[in-house]
Amino acid sequence: MQQALAEAIQQFGKDGGRSGTIPKTLPRPSRTLPRLVIEPAPKKRRLVMFLGFLLLVVGAVRVAPLLSHPDAVPTELLGSWATDDLRYEGRLLELTPGTLTLRTSPRQATEYAVRSVRRMPMAQGAAYIITTRSETAGDYVLMLEYHDSQKTIALGKPARGLWRRTR
Numbered sequence: 001m002q003q004a005l006a007e008a009i010q011q012f013g014k015d016g017g018r019s020g021t022i023p024k025t026l027p028r029p030s031r032t033l034p035r036l037v038i039e040p041a042p043k044k045r046r047l048v049m050f051l052g053f054l055l056l057v058v059g060a061v062r063v064a065p066l067l068s069h070p071d072a073v074p075t076e077l078l079g080s081w082a083t084d085d086l087r088y089e090g091r092l093l094e095l096t097p098g099t100l101t102l103r104t105s106p107r108q109a110t111e112y113a114v115r116s117v118r119r120m121p122m123a124q125g126a127a128y129i130i131t132t133r134s135e136t137a138g139d140y141v142l143m144l145e146y147h148d149s150q151k152t153i154a155l156g157k158p159a160r161g162l163w164r165r166t167r
Contacts, residue, residue: 071116072097073130076146081153085161093155093163100132100142110137124148 081093092103103109112132120127125148152162
C-alpha cells in the first residue's frame with residue numbers, strides 16, 4: 001500500500017500538478033483506521049495512579065471496621081473488672097469479644113451473648129451501650145463509660161463507681 005502511494009506521488013510530481021486533480025491510482029483509505037490513543041504525560045499518570053491508590057486505601061479503612069465483627073466488644077474493654085464500691089462487693093464484670101458475664105459470687109454467674117455494641121466518643125474516652133441476650137435471663141443493656149487516661153470504666157447512666165481491670 002505504501003509503495004502504491006509512493007508511485008502515485010511520483011507520477012503526480014512528474015506531471016507537475018498541471019491537471020490539478022489527484023491521480024486515480026491513489027489507494028483507497030483503510031476501512032479500519034487505527035485508534036487515536038492519548039496517553040497522559042508521565043507526571044500526570046503518576047498523580048492519577050497515586051490518587052487512585054489513596055482513594056482505595058481510604059475506602060478500605062472506612063469499610064474494614066464494618067467487616068470485622070461490628071458487634072464485638074472492643075479490645076479496650078476486654079477482661080475482668082472489679083470495683084471497691086460496697087454496693088457491688090464480691091461482684092465481677094467479665095467481657096470477651098462475644099460475651100458479657102456478670103459474676104455475683106465465685107460460683108454464680110450469668111452469661112449474656114453480645115448482640116450489638118454502640119460507641120460514642122467523649123472527651124475523656126468513650127461511652128458504650130452493649131445490648132445482650134441470654135436464654136435464661138432475657139435481654140440486658142449495659143451502659144458504661146471507658147476513661148482512657150485512668151483505664152477504668154464507670155457503669156450506668158449517670159456513670160457511678162469506678163471499675164478497674166483485674167486481669
